Amino acid sequence: MLAQATCTQAPTWAQARQLAYQCARPLPSTAVTLREAIGGTLTSPVTARQDLPHYASSAMDGWAVNSTGNSTAHGICTGPWLMTASGLPLAPGQASVIATGGLVPSGATAILRKESGCVSADGSLTLKHDAKPHETMPGRHIRPAGEEAAAGDVLIPAGTLLNPAHIALASVAGHDHVQIQRKPRVAVVLTGSEVVTSGEPAPGQVRDAFGPQLDTVISQLGGEPCGQLRIGDSYDQWLAALGGVEGSVPDADLPDVTVTTGGTGKSGTDHFRDAVAALGGRLLLDGIAMRPGHPAVLAELPDGRFIIGLPGNPLAAIMALMTLGEPLLAALADRPLTEASLMTSGADMEPDPRRTRLVPCTVIHDLVFPASHTGPGMMRGLAWANGYMAVPPEGVAAGSPVPVLPLPWT
Ligand SMILES: Nc1nc2c(c(=O)[nH]1)N[C@H]1C(S)=C(S)[C@@H](COP(=O)(O)OP(=O)(O)OC[C@H]3O[C@@H](n4cnc5c(N)ncnc54)[C@H](O)[C@@H]3O)O[C@H]1N2
Numbered sequence: 001m002l003a004q005a006t007c008t009q010a011p012t013w014a015q016a017r018q019l020a021y022q023c024a025r026p027l028p029s030t031a032v033t034l035r036e037a038i039g040g041t042l043t044s045p046v047t048a049r050q051d052l053p054h055y056a057s058s059a060m061d062g063w064a065v066n067s068t069g070n071s072t073a074h075g076i077c078t079g080p081w082l083m084t085a086s087g088l089p090l091a092p093g094q095a096s097v098i099a100t101g102g103l104v105p106s107g108a109t110a111i112l113r114k115e116s117g118c119v120s121a122d123g124s125l126t127l128k129h130d131a132k133p134h135e136t137m138p139g140r141h142i143r144p145a146g147e148e149a150a151a152g153d154v155l156i157p158a159g160t161l162l163n164p165a166h167i168a169l170a171s172v173a174g175h176d177h178v179q180i181q182r183k184p185r186v187a188v189v190l191t192g193s194e195v196v197t198s199g200e201p202a203p204g205q206v207r208d209a210f211g212p213q214l215d216t217v218i219s220q221l222g223g224e225p226c227g228q229l230r231i232g233d234s235y236d237q238w239l240a241a242l243g244g245v246e247g248s249v250p251d252a253d254l255p256d257v258t259v260t261t262g263g264t265g266k267s268g269t270d271h272f273r274d275a276v277a278a279l280g281g282r283l284l285l286d287g288i289a290m291r292p293g294h295p296a297v298l299a300e301l302p303d304g305r306f307i308i309g310l311p312g313n314p315l316a317a318i319m320a321l322m323t324l325g326e327p328l329l330a331a332l333a334d335r336p337l338t339e340a341s342l343m344t345s346g347a348d349m350e351p352d353p354r355r356t357r358l359v360p361c362t363v364i365h366d367l368v369f370p371a372s373h374t375g376p377g378m379m380r381g382l383a384w385a386n387g388y389m390a391v392p393p394e395g396v397a398a399g400s401p402v403p404v405l406p407l408p409w410t
């Protein structure tokens, strides 16, 4: 773990991202059922447990035939074959009924499709006159064992993000469980007695910007949402919300990360730091030289759980979540940190010597423009943005490169 910053100067935006990425180790991997594994990252390779397919099977409905000793120089045999019971070994000149996927009996040299032969009253199978010439070539319409993979072949390497087709492959290869990277469990604590959850807010009240969408963003960042708690502004409520769960639920159900909203300021109703201190935790980062979102806090409790304090202002909160939450969840899930891409700014962005500005932006003809309505408490600009610019303290001139990061939903 990184030591708490002792200097009074807040870390830069880039330093804060790095710190949030480097303070955590990947969570251990876990065995899950195939159904649960879709969307997870595989940590141990999936190999073929046996040849795939593991037996020679028929690719067609029809008859298995044994043409040994009765073929032309080109391997073609026109029959007749004497019908025998299905499932028994075939002697030369014998045939038996077989369905698609059926186990090819020993002695069979090919499968004759149903539409290419006919069985006469005396029990002999003959080739129809319009059958294709190579219909009875050795191996015809037989899917050999091991055609797709040999036992032991690596079918899905570790590190693969599992899609539905990977899961189908693991299933046909005989696996019941696979080993995946455990996703960080993330709890949300929404604070503020002025926050209401329905209807039009009265003066002094605000509608909750976070509750309806934060779990989705957490999922998009690779976390597993594990519940939301709403509290007011009292210290006791903060203390109970951040630490009270300890001992009251099994360890496996505790969140790896708790995200709080509001209460990061320094007023009498802001209790983030006091509650963390009372729980024996430490601040890994207290404030970032960026706007919006400068009061964001990152803390760690003695048992290793992390707490991210997002400011209450809605845009500030999302930018702080991107700056601290995205790297922390990436580190816990053993994923690389998202890198900014350089794009050409379509506008002059003023300098602000003390901080990086995070500005929701739109891309038009490969040029990136700041969105409008991007005050710390506003959501309108972000709602239509393609990403956000990290404008360095020295500003950016139109036509110059500016770092741009994606939003989790773009
Ligand atoms: N004296 C100073 N005051 C403030 C400073 C400062 O440096 N000195 N920084 C300002 C900045 S910047 C921010 S950001 C905020 C941080 O405030 P808190 O994290 O303590 O958050 P609150 O005070 O609880 O709320 C701020 C604001 O956000 C609204 N809010 C809270 N929760 C929600 C929600 N779920 N949905 C929508 N809006 C929410 C809350 O009503 C407030 O309007 O501090 C500034 N002040």
Ligand code: MOO
Binding pocket: 291, 292, 293, 294, 295, 311, 313, 315, 316, 317, 376, 377
């Ligand atoms: O961090 Mo504050 O967002 O600038 O409102």
